Amino acid sequence: MTILDSSYFDAPIDRRGSHSLRWEKYAGRDVIPLWVADTDFRAPPAVIEALRARVEHGIFGYTMPSPELGAVIIDRMSRLYAWEVKAEWIVYLPGVVSALYMAANRLCAPGQHVLTPDPVYYHLFRAAKAAPRAWTEVPMIVQGGRWVWDEDALAAAVRPESRLLMLCNPHNPGGTIFTRAELQRLAAFAQRHDLLIISDEIHCDLLLDAGKPHVPIASLGSEVSRRTVTVMAPSKTFNIAGAGMAYAIVEDPALREAFAFDLKKSVHDAGLFGYEAGLAAYRDGEDWLCAQLDYLRANRDLVERSVAALPGVRMVHLEATYLAWIDCSGLGLADPQAHFLAHGLGLSPGADFGAPQYVRLNFGTRRVLLEQAMERFEAAVRAA
Numbered sequence: 001m002t003i004l005d006s007s008y009f010d011a012p013i014d015r016r017g018s019h020s021l022r023w024e025k026y027a028g029r030d031v032i033p034l035w036v037a038d039t040d041f042r043a044p045p046a047v048i049e050a051l052r053a054r055v056e057h058g059i060f061g062y063t064m065p066s067p068e069l070g071a072v073i074i075d076r077m078s079r080l081y082a083w084e085v086k087a088e089w090i091v092y093l094p095g096v097v098s099a100l101y102m103a104a105n106r107l108c109a110p111g112q113h114v115l116t117p118d119p120v121y122y123h124l125f126r127a128a129k130a131a132p133r134a135w136t137e138v139p140m141i142v143q144g145g146r147w148v149w150d151e152d153a154l155a156a157a158v159r160p161e162s163r164l165l166m167l168c169n170p171h172n173p174g175g176t177i178f179t180r181a182e183l184q185r186l187a188a189f190a191q192r193h194d195l196l197i198i199s200d201e202i203h204c205d206l207l208l209d210a211g212k213p214h215v216p217i218a219s220l221g222s223e224v225s226r227r228t229v230t231v232m233a234p235s236k237t238f239n240i241a242g243a244g245m246a247y248a249i250v251e252d253p254a255l256r257e258a259f260a261f262d263l264k265k266s267v268h269d270a271g272l273f274g275y276e277a278g279l280a281a282y283r284d285g286e287d288w289l290c291a292q293l294d295y296l297r298a299n300r301d302l303v304e305r306s307v308a309a310l311p312g313v314r315m316v317h318l319e320a321t322y323l324a325w326i327d328c329s330g331l332g333l334a335d336p337q338a339h340f341l342a343h344g345l346g347l348s349p350g351a352d353f354g355a356p357q358y359v360r361l362n363f364g365t366r367r368v369l370l371e372q373a374m375e376r377f378e379a380a381v382r383a384a
């Protein structure tokens, strides 16, 4: 039996040569890749076992989600959020990003308008741009040491033709777990202006602070649930993003119909291995998840300590995700990402998220590698 403690996450597993997006980007170079949002951890043993058993079967034809997967998701929503979801509300998808593009295109007619937070995971505003729909990026501000919506700016940005509010909760980047009160205000705002909501909750299990629960905005009540498409996935939580499976939860039948209209023509079904991995992860992966959160918490603390000790860089305390959002404006660099890359660190450029003076550092990696990365980070800061 695998003992789930930090040794599982410390295990040195070489991802080079495994066609990992994250590692191939800098193949052959002395660069520690801390950019795209997956981790360097092996998935839960239960997932590996389930996939092994499925591979042994040897036939990988067209497939469908098992009723058990739906039941596990329904149970999870009820247990974690007291949110009573019905099987027919669930729409399976190959990934969360597809849902963002579908929402911008289908829930918002030409001539209507989208509200997105800024900064944010870039596919939110890119979805509006691709639809194409007019959109306004509403600033997030630091208040009480947390990144939150600037609610005055939100009120100023809404237009009569606004139709869709895009949320990312927990927030990427910035790591905010929005509180029930904050979400209630957003829900009331959506109601006042008759907005639909697409809520990207892919990071909902990566909660690093005790006593700060995730609240799906749709779980606040039927008024908000009726106007919301919630998107979740086991992919970030259990490091199975390559398996390809996500799901939307949409209570209102007309909204579900509009969102999933012609689903087959826009995206492929989720994959067989995604369904298998997702089911095993949700059903049998809780111990692994707890151990992973302990490990990530210690990594987060290491990054926060390192950043706090250095001049010219800063970050607010990260409540969730494994993605540190670091303000480098004190360094006076034209291109912070390029500067860190020159010092052997592959970070995500803040410009992608709408903030060129920031970098995003993925600390979902082995502790020893992260320690080495933070040494490089310090050298880069001191050289700036």
Ligand SMILES: Cc1ncc(COP(=O)(O)O)c(C=O)c1O
Pocket: 037, 094, 095, 096, 097, 098, 121, 168, 172, 200, 202, 203, 233, 235, 241, 246
């Ligand atoms: C907020 C957010 N949404 C969606 C995704 C990607 O989702 P998927 O791989 O399921 O398309 C990411 C990945 O980093 C993310 O951070």
